[in-house]
Amino acid sequence: MSAPQHISLTQIGQPSGAVHGHPLDAPADRPPVRSLYIHVPFCAHKCHYCDFYSFVDTRDQQSAFVDRLTAEVERLAPFAAGAPLRTVFVGGGTPSLLRVDLWRRLLGRLADLFDLSWMRGAPGEPPRGEFTVECNPESATPELLGALAAGGVNRVSVGAQSFDPRHLRTLERTHDPANVARALDAARAAGVARVSADLIFGIPGQSLDDWDRDLRSALALGTTHLSCYALTYEANTPMTARLKRGEFAAANEDLEAEMFAHTVRVLRGAGLERYEVSNFARPGHESIHNLAYWRQEQWLAAGPSASGHAWAGPTMRAGSWRWKNNPRLGDYLAPRADDDDSSPITDVEPPDAPRLIRERIMMGLRIAEGIDAAALLDDAEAAAPGAAERLRRAADHFIQRGLLRALPDRWTLTDDGFLVCDYVAAELMQASGRREAGR
Numbered sequence: 001m002s003a004p005q006h007i008s009l010t011q012i013g014q015p016s017g018a019v020h021g022h023p024l025d026a027p028a029d030r031p032p033v034r035s036l037y038i039h040v041p042f043c044a045h046k047c048h049y050c051d052f053y054s055f056v057d058t059r060d061q062q063s064a065f066v067d068r069l070t071a072e073v074e075r076l077a078p079f080a081a082g083a084p085l086r087t088v089f090v091g092g093g094t095p096s097l098l099r100v101d102l103w104r105r106l107l108g109r110l111a112d113l114f115d116l117s118w119m120r121g122a123p124g125e126p127p128r129g130e131f132t133v134e135c136n137p138e139s140a141t142p143e144l145l146g147a148l149a150a151g152g153v154n155r156v157s158v159g160a161q162s163f164d165p166r167h168l169r170t171l172e173r174t175h176d177p178a179n180v181a182r183a184l185d186a187a188r189a190a191g192v193a194r195v196s197a198d199l200i201f202g203i204p205g206q207s208l209d210d211w212d213r214d215l216r217s218a219l220a221l222g223t224t225h226l227s228c229y230a231l232t233y234e235a236n237t238p239m240t241a242r243l244k245r246g247e248f249a250a251a252n253e254d255l256e257a258e259m260f261a262h263t264v265r266v267l268r269g270a271g272l273e274r275y276e277v278s279n280f281a282r283p284g285h286e287s288i289h290n291l292a293y294w295r296q297e298q299w300l301a302a303g304p305s306a307s308g309h310a311w312a313g314p315t316m317r318a319g320s321w322r323w324k325n326n327p328r329l330g331d332y333l334a335p336r337a338d339d340d341d342s343s344p345i346t347d348v349e350p351p352d353a354p355r356l357i358r359e360r361i362m363m364g365l366r367i368a369e370g371i372d373a374a375a376l377l378d379d380a381e382a383a384a385p386g387a388a389e390r391l392r393r394a395a396d397h398f399i400q401r402g403l404l405r406a407l408p409d410r411w412t413l414t415d416d417g418f419l420v421c422d423y424v425a426a427e428l429m430q431a432s433g434r435r436e437a438g439r
Contacts, residue, residue, distance in 0.1 A: 024079045024300075029314045033079050034086040035292045036114070038069065039303030040095040041329055044136070044174070061329065066102045068333050069303060070109045075342050076300045077113040079310075084115040087289035087299075088131045096135040100147050107151025119152040127154050130194075130288040134159065137175040140183035145190040155194040155287075156187045157227070163217040164210055167203045170248070171231075172238070177217075184221050194285060196225035201259040203231055204248035211259045215266045224285040228263050229278050230256055257419055264415060275368045277421050294363045301325060302343065304332040312351040317379060319351030353383040358429045365425045370405075370412030380432045387432050394431040398424055 024033075042065075043056055088110070098106075110116065118129025132155040133148055140158065148156070162168050163177040184195045197218050201211045218226055233240040233250065243250060251259075264274055272280040276294060279287065292299060293309075296316045301308030305327035312319040326332060326344035334344075349355065357380050364371035373395070381388035395411055398404035403417035403424055417424055 024076070024308075024310055027313060030298075030311050031314065032082040033298040033300050033310065034083060035289060035297065035299035036073075036076070036080070036085060036088045037289075037299055037301050037306055037308070038073075038088070038090045038095075039301075039306040039325075040065075040090060040092040040098060041304055042092065042097045043094045044097060044139070061333070062099055062102055064333055065329065066098070066106055070106060072302045072343055073110065073113055076302060079300060080114055084118040084129065086118060086129050087292055088116075088119070088129075089289040090133045092134055094136045094139060095133050096139040096144060100144050103144065103147050104151065107147070107153075111152065116152050119154055126193075130155055132157055132196075132287070132289060135183060135187075137177075137179035137183045140179075140186060142186045142190065145183075145186050145192060149187075149190040149192050154192060155196065156183075156192050157196040157198065157225075158183050158187075160197045160214075160218060161200045162203065162206075162210075163214050164206075167200075167206055167210065170203055170205065171200065181221050184223070194225070195223055196227065196287070197221070197223050198227045198229070200229050200231050201263070202251040202256045204251060206251065208255065208258055208262060212262065212266065215263065219267075219270050219272075224272075225279070225281040225287065226267060226272060227279050228267075230260065260419060261415075264418075273368070274418070277366050277418055291367070294367045296320065296359060296363060304329050304343070306343070316356075317375070319353060319356055321351060322349040323347060353379070354433060357383055357387075357432045361428045361432060362425045365411075365413055365421055365428070368412060370407070370410040372409060373406070373411045374409055384433055390431040391428060394428050398427070 042062065116129070116131070119127055119131045121127035121129075131153045133153050134157045135145075136159055140156070145156070158180055159173075160177070160180045161171055161173050163180070165177065168175070168177065180197065184197070187195050199214055199218060201214075215226075215228075231239075231251070233243055242248065263280075267274070267280045271282055273283070274280050275286045276290070279290065281287070289299075296309070298310050298320075299308060301323070302325075304325055307322065307324045310321045312321060323345050324347045326346045331344050357376070360371065360376055360379075364376075377388040377391060380391055395404055395406070398417065399406050402414055403420065405412045405414050405417075413421060413424065
């Protein structure tokens with residue numbers, strides 16, 4: 001990770017040897033970018049398990065943030081020209097904390113700058129595009145949801161995490177569980193047809209029965225999409241510090257595995273299929289935006305700490321650029337000496353064939369559709385002679401163990417394989433690399 005710096009959009013994607021800056025100005029044969037991620041960093045309270053960039057705003061910087069954000073999306077908009085946006089996702093932080101008047105201003109500017117026709121759909125037909133906003137149960141008011149729906153938002157994701165007040169206190173979540181239902185009802189009343197909720201399992205003190213009640217409470221609210229995550233103790237979070245101090249014990253690994261398997265049984269029985277390790281949906285209600293991440297499609301990034309991805313040619317197989325905006329609001333709001341409205345960038349990863357292979361394995365295994373095995377083997381062999389045979393042997397090993405399934409042209413994880421997804425991915429990624437001398 002390089003030191004924070006301001007890099008112009010015109011500096012990345014240039015021929016080899018040029019200053020590495022932002023990838024979006026090149027190459028000419030790259031298709032329009034069809035997805036946009038926007039990061040809103042404000043929170044009413046910093047949850048103890050969260051490691052996303054967010055903070056409690058004590059200086060009333062919302063208006064200045066939206067001014068800066070609209071300038072940034074103006075700079076990004078030309079890279080989406082030529083095709084409608086397929087997805088927009090506004091995450092955080094807590095996007096629903098933005099004032100309604102600022103939301104209206106932002107949504108109006110997005111409609112001016114981008115083709116959002118897919119978000120509304122043709123008369124009598126469902127939208128082809130997806131516009132998601134993350135909401136906290138306490139701040140998802142009817143007024144806000146009405147403004148979001150009027151601006152083209154057609155999906156909201158509500159952070160429920162648990163319906164048990166005990167476990168919410170452990171997570172330092174401050175909302176009333178009853179407000180989850182109120183938020184979802186308000187979204188539907190406003191015309192936002194698609195609703196999702198986030199849940200966390202493996203919370204210290206949480207039993208399998210507790211988790212079962214959380215799952216069934218979420219299903220009772222009519223959610224068509226659920227994200228169910230195991231609690232992760234990220235470095236430098238208060239939750240991890242509390243664990244190290246012995247304030248509680250982490251959930252037993254066997255219990256976590258049982259909760260994971262129980263999630264699949266309950267949600268599958270209710271008609272929600274797992275389409276990604278932690279995500280379940282009724283058919284047609286999968287998150288199109290998140291699938292774009294896992295399929296390594298392109299997306300624009302706006303806001304502090306937002307990460308972007310752009311191909312280095314007409315397809316993803318040509319390689320790709322990744323970058324991350326500086327995760328500090330002060331730097332984000334600072335005046336630009338060069339009048340460039342792109343965001344300050346802290347990290348840039350230029351196209352790299354071995355990295356692309358590893359990413360395709362890591363991301364492709366996460367989703368139920370799996371990996372295009374033939375294309376992966378061809379590209380891995382081109383990047384590292386001998387890698388195709390090593391990958392085949394590694395895949396056969398997991399197929400024999402019942403962790404991987406070989407379809408005519410794809411490798412997909414089994415239910416047991418999803419339990420150890422990271423392990424399978426790590427072994428395949430190692431097999432895809434160059435063999436060390438003497439091995």
